[in-house]
Amino acid sequence: MIEFKHITKRFVRDRTPIFALRDVDLTIQKGEIFGIIGESGAGKSTLLRLINGLEHPTQGTVKVDGVSLGGMSKADLRQLRLRTGMIFQHFQLIQSRNVADNIAFALKAAGVKRADFPERIRELVSLVGLEGFETNFPSQLSGGQKQRVGIARALANNPTVLLCDEATSALDPVTTLQILELLKDLNERLGLTIVLITHEIDVVKQICHRVAVMSQGEVVEVASTYDLFSQAKHPVTQHYVDTALQIELPERILQATPGKIIRLQFTGEKTGESTLSEAIRRYDISVSILHGKVDYIQDVAFGVLIVSLTGSSDQIAPALDWLATELHALEVIQDVA
Structure with a gap:
């Protein structure tokens, strides 16, 4: 579904080149939940933004569903972004609009006919478990409920890919599990390809089928989630696994x-x-x-x-x-x- 070939991303700051990504090769299969884990500055957010064309590689090729983003026109990129939902750490809701109107905003941006708004809003509200909250404003919602609105908006145009940018980092542990279960359910019911970036190993352990570990702009290890825990090879990966297991004697x-x-x-x-x-x-x-x-x-x-x-x-x-x-x-x- 998503393919990175020899991706390098270089920024220039005060005439000094800074490499966000270095020769990344990575393939994400259709219908899987793929986790990308790394500390701040590892390059995972930059990699995620290449998928919907918000960033462009300095070198290399990005393909989504077999189509290279390098040759896309602005109109084609807009269409790609409509097929690619995205949810964020801090929800990005419009504070002056209630739940239904926040979703309607996404429907309008996606070009859905206004006459179809009520039915589609009902479908999305039901899908994310927010029945009865349609008229509530963001200030009246919990963190988990706000993220459910964000997910509903991201699904407004029936995307094939859902990008999750630290989607649970602002939530408490119980709410995090609830949102992860929702994402897992959406993956199974809708066949969504989900790409999830995080710095929390427990998040990838809960729902990801496969995981890429990043450090200093490089992908240092890729494995199924089970193999990552049971036979971690790279020192960075081993550190994450040891942290998750918390098995250490005084x-x-x-x-x-x-x-x-x-x-x-x-x-x-x-x-x-x-x-x-x-x-x-x-x-x-x-x-x-x-x-x-x-x-x-x-x-x-x-x-x-x-x-x-x-x-x-x-x-x-x-x-x-x-x-x-x-x-x-x-x-x-x-x-x-």
Whole structure:
């Protein structure tokens, strides 16, 4: 649906070239929810704005639905933007207009006949779960409700692509989950291709099918969301995953715990607890679970356990070898006699 080939974007500030993007190659499939994650200044917003022609690459080619944006006329770009909805971090609502009139503004911009406004407004209000709020003004709405209006406006012209620019960053955690569930539902019901940029790993974990990780204008890793968590390769990605899992022992626990402390990762149906039980039976070792977490990513289990193993070296060494073959990953954190 969207293709970036050798994209470089360079700005000039005080005669100094600044690279927002460096040789980016990326493909986004039709109908997927694609996340782009990176810190501020990573280049993700610039990349997003290339999709609807609000920015133009210094070098390279952008294609949307097989059509190159480089050769488009201004009229063709306007049509592209009508087929590309966009929602923003701070909602961008017209404060002097109520919910229905905010949506009507988008319908007018999209060229919808005025006679069709009432029915289309009803459809959009129902689609985003705002029935009964049609006459409310933005000041009378919660943050989540404001974003629902923003989503309704973005859907006014039946777009094929929905761009989300930090769409949940201004929301509390509970409302964030509600908006993400709405976006997931719209993706499934309407077949929308959704491109979502964020600096929050929990956001991509909730709904994205695939993720691109950006750093300093480069795409450093692309993977399915599950693979990103279970086998992150780049240090930037590993930092995001560690932050999301929040599995870390306090130093005082490490110092006070004897034996070999290991970190285990397990995936799918094979749980860490059952594998450890088998290791205890096979090798007659003692195991203490110090920390752990199980999460579900794309409906598949992914877990981490930190445990201490005690026993003789003749017991521990073969147990470690066996665990390493049975589980997804194993790392020795500390080895205290």
